[in-house]
Amino acid sequence: MKLTFPNPDNEYVEHIMRKLGYKMGHEHGESNEKDFIREIAGAPYPRFHIYAKETIDNQIVLNLHLDQKKTSYQGFSAHSGEYDGEWVQLEMQRIKNILGQKGT
Numbered sequence: 001m002k003l004t005f006p007n008p009d010n011e012y013v014e015h016i017m018r019k020l021g022y023k024m025g026h027e028h029g030e031s032n033e034k035d036f037i038r039e040i041a042g043a044p045y046p047r048f049h050i051y052a053k054e055t056i057d058n059q060i061v062l063n064l065h066l067d068q069k070k071t072s073y074q075g076f077s078a079h080s081g082e083y084d085g086e087w088v089q090l091e092m093q094r095i096k097n098i099l100g101q102k103g104t
Helices: 013-019 086-099
Strands: 002-006 023-028 033-039 047-054 059-067
Touching: 002 086, 013 023, 013 033, 013 047, 059 086
Parallel strands: none
Antiparallel strands: 002 059, 023 033, 033 047, 047 059
């Protein structure tokens, strides 16, 4: 599930994500994406996972999904991810509420 919102104060995406309760995962050099995770129940999984990107026109794009479990096969990035379910929708609404805006 995606959310795009303006960043008029030029806030670092890492700072915004900390306010949302997420911690840094990895940076993806070529795509200029960074990923962040938020554990749900004090355990590594399930967890919310966001890819965040700052755009040239001063927007931030968040791409949210729910990781149900760790990658099953070494060398593969596939996992049991949920991209548009009740939990993902509730988390996106929580993010919008914290940001104080609707976004798109």
